[in-house]
Amino acid sequence: MSGPAQAQTCSEQFAEGMRPDLVNPKLARQATPLCYAAFALLHSGVSRTPIYAAERLTRSSVAAARAVDRVDDFHDEDALPEAERAHLEDYVRSGFDRGHMAPAGDMPTRAAQAQSFTLANIVPQDRAVNRGLWAAIEESVRRLATARGTLFVVTGPVYAGDSVQAINGRVLVPTQLFKALYDPARGEAGAYLVPNRDDAEWRAVSLAELRGVAGLDVFPGLPDSVKRRAMDLPEPRTYSRGDEAGGPPRGRTREPDTFEAWARNQLHRLARRLWRDLMRAIF
Structure with missing residues (x-):
């Protein structure tokens, strides 16, 4: 398993080749960009989690990922300073799942999937959300990428409030999670926003609203007209591998x-x- 490159690379994972802008300057503290085989991320040495993970999903990459059996291989990220990275023991008996930001199910090769299990790509996630609603969102996004051909995706945590929880006193627990999408063929974008708690409900937000919530301009190269309007996001639902693409009628429930x-x-x-x-x- 090869490690990441600590460099301003991975431009193919970003819409218009542009990394998300950190609108909130606090996010830039101890921030380290990392480039992997099938995703890029910006890691925070303060929260010891990713600030965001970026991917370019295509019809062919999703098809390749479906042929890769999942093998869990969570591991510390040796490319990060010892004091700035999460450790496996941080999550032991924490009550939280180790939640991927760039999903293992998106990875088109066994090597890329192994890289996705780095703790640099992980946040403490509510178990019910991770295994239910969030998994359904991830699968629905893959289905949409298959239908549309290409999607750019940026996923990340939100830490809101003055008393954010930390597991093992080290790794911050997100209060919300987002997954932002951009369809370059149709010129439309939007984001799922989900509280990190049991029985959470999702809502669709525009990139402009997400900027205020997360402190990130996830697709800085897009015109303001695209950022102000949330695209019609597919209703999150689970699928079996034999299902045809599609979903229930639009709506939150x-x-x-x-x-x-x-x-x-x-x-x-x-x-x-x-x-x-x-x-x-x-x-």
Whole structure:
């Protein structure tokens, strides 16, 4: 497994070849750009998480990624200073998942997938969100890239408020997560914004609104008219590999087809909440 390049490279991962602008100057403190085989990121030595991860998804790269079986290989990032990087032990009994910003499921080769498990690409993520809504967003974005041909994607955390939590006293826990998309063929863009908590609901925001929330201009080369209008984002849903591309009607929620389906869904949500509370009480 080869490591990243600490350089201003990876220009192919950025729309118009331009890295996101740090509108909030605080984000620039101890920030290190890293370039990997299939994604680029900017890492913060303050939060010990990525500030953002950038990818260029194509129809062919998504198809190649579907042929790569997932093999978990979380590891410290040796390219970063010891004091500025997260360690595997930081996440032990933290109550949080190790959440990818550039998803393992986007990686078109085994080597690229292994690189995605660097802790430089990871944030502490609520377990229910990571395995439910966020996974559905990631898969829906891959489906959209397959349908559209090419998408530029920038994913990252948001830390809002004066009392942000830290696991092991070192790694900051995001209050929200975003995934911004740009379709260069149609000239439209927008972002998913998701609270980092159980039973979170997503909302679509424009790049202009995201700039105020995250302190980032994720696609600085785009005209203001594109940044002000949020594109029609696909409803997050899970798929099996045999499913055809598509999804339910637009909207934030999908009504179950029957009362029995609704009841099962409610019981599942309650069970997840009780399990989360139990795990946090134990650990």
